[in-house]
Amino acid sequence: MKTFPLKTLLAALTALALLGCTTISPSTDIEREILLQSSKSWDGTPYIRYPDAVPELTVLKLTIPANTKLPWHTHPIPNAGYILSGELMIEDRNSGQTRRVKQGEALAEMVNITHRGVTGDEPVELVVFYAGSEGIPLAE
Template identity: 50%
Template sequence: MSVSRMMKRTSLIAMALLSAGCSAIPSAPPAIESRVLLKSTTSWEGSAYQAYPAGQPELTVMRINIPANTSLKWHQHPMPNAAYVVSGQLRVETRDGGKSIMLKPGDVLPEIVDRQHRGVTGDSAVELVVFYAGTPGLPLSQ
């Protein structure tokens, strides 16, 4: 094989290796993104949060699945909490009938404290992630 042919062949192999190496160089990792989903000093119906329960803080995070066409029992929470709607639609209403709100996936609800309310699903099930800020032994709802 001639020297010039050998050089051309070596050049082609080097170019192939370089181009293969270029595609193997890792790209920069995606940027970390964060956004506030909820920041509130009041519940969804406008009541101002007064204070957290006294004592050692205890956080509870629950995943709650509610079947389609279900009305939850009337209940109230003794501490601030917030619900994130993962899927489905949920209507939340106060027992006195004064207020209601319709939630969809991606919505965050700052819950009412010490006031009776309930959730009602429609034709599809609802999945929630709920964050409670209470104290040990304090029930999440009553």
């Protein structure tokens, strides 16, 4: 059996990638929409770095009742939320800055900044995506 040198294998893989063989064919019916892509939180604070540990992703679906003020909290890791229904007001405890997020909108959450969410007259359903590491809490 003949073996290929590593350089030949790498060249072949590179050629396949350049030809688009490793991506979804344009003829498929998949629609793609970037909901959020950011290197900073909603208040403009840049994300500094990830923890030096094995990555662990967590996805939560939350339902927050109407007329609820969540407790003040921080997140030690980057995360993002997507509002499925309702409307959520996010408040920064120190600056007083606020941001209203509505159904169909995404939000890059704050890291190590005290904040909370407040609902109005309707409950809020949202999905939150956390990019953390094992043993690191999602919120404190």
